[in-house]
Amino acid sequence: MYSQMEKTEGGDPKLQADMTDKERAFQDKIDRNIKIEPRDWMPDNYRATLIRQIGQHAHSEVVGQLPEGNWITRAPTLERKAILLAKVQDEAGHGLYLYAAAETLGVTRDQLTEDLLAGRMKYSSIFNYPTLNWADMGAVGWLVDGAAILNQVPLQRTSYGPYARAMVRICKEESFHARQGFHIMMKMAKGSDAQRKMAQDAVNRLWFPVLMMFGPSDKDSVHTAQSLAWRIKIDTNDQLRQKFVDQTVPQIEYLGLDLPDPGIKWNDETGQYDFSDPDWSEFFNVIKGNGPGNVDRMKARRAAWDDGAWVRDGLLAHARKKAAAKQLAAE
């Protein structure tokens, strides 16, 4: 998902008998659905895993501004431009909530940003794909935000309090994102031949990258068990992916578009859709930095950070001057 390659630190969950008293009390709280708060004791591995997961999620929101920002100046009507601006603004706000949640674990936003820019931290693979026609703005909202919602709704119940509460705020806004995306798709799919072509192109191009958002198949996922036990993961990758396909295929049909995967077939026995696996070698390549957009996305973020250094320094210097003057006046 937005943090799709998180590895849980420290291997498989410990057995009750092997836990220290502190660990047992901690796990007991989680099992009784009591939230863990910043001042509570927590295992180092829990903290480290959460920092990575929330940090990756925050970075994804921030980098996620770029593929949609790519179309703001070209939006076809004033209303669409305003909606897209509002959405991208929301995503930046999500980044802010999540960095704040991560900071409660003892890291700073600047540290996390440096880690991202140095390639030590990741963001969701989906944002390394280009947005090439206007229907991509529909497909991103409908499919990408739609997939994110499936992951984030259960995370509202995650064990770490600040993360869960950030998710509650974020989820409120996400449904508007998905709705506006589907609305664009409806206009495009029911529009002119050229518009329908854009819509089909967007769905075909983004389908498998969106399926990859849920992360590798459960059989290849390391340490899912520990994350599930700690309730920082609620469903497995494959469960969420299946849920996404089951909810999305009827929507594609409703739009009157062709299915993007010939392997999609209703299976009477399982009561679910069968579908083809994404190309996992492509996925691992994108994660490694070899996706179509990795280099440009990071270049853009690094430029924003480097070119903006004088602004951050200037505002900080001014704030200090003001505080010093206030102090002087008080004396």
Place this chain on the structure above:
Amino acid sequence: MPEKAVNESDQQALFQFLLRLGDNTLVLGHRVSEWCGHAPVLEEDIALANTALDLIGQTQLWLGLAGEVEGKGRDADALAFLRDIWDFRNILMVELPNGDFGQTIMRQFLYDAWSSVMLGRLIKSGNPAIAEIAGKVSKEVAYHIERSADTVVGLGDGTEESHKRMQAALNYLYPYVGEMFLSDDTDAAMVSAGFAPDPASLRDEYDVLVAKVLADATLTLPDGSYTHKGGRTGAMHTEHLGHVLTSMQWLQRAYPGSQW
């Protein structure tokens, strides 16, 4: 015949006046939106997107009213996406490229200051539709000026580097400020109808506001009184506007008549 002609020219003047307001917000909103995802700090990404969003919202109101006044069935979208350069009536300053963050925020401040003074008068416009829009958007603009002024002060009175950049931005932009206060026949018609103030009459209030903020920012107004003009009359835009319109209007031009 004379009476109808007078009405027509009044209506034409009102249309032009509304285009000036709406094109300013449209083109500036476009420029500000170019920052999306590229700002120096996440809070600024949010603030700039918010400013752009407000400006596009104001555009919908001003150009929407312009279309009604014109009475030829053109709505705000038709005016935004289907006019060519010579019909645009924004001031030159808003179509200039963003430059660095300092230049963007200095331009925003110089524009917000004018906008807040102008809207203060338009709230009392004798034209109820104008007064209504001015009332609606003046809260947003009050917030914009507060924010852009604070940032100009913070960066002007920040580090040596930030001070230098803000002074350079001011020096570059100041020759474009005068255009906001030039008057012509369109303005005279608005004044005599009681719809809008003479732009020149806003200057004193504007200068006081700007001088106060620049003093706090430890910045100095550049010498020289030369004014670049030609945007709000449409006589001569910069080369930059064509590129703005090329991206803004592309979909509407390439796929005419589509529903989006």
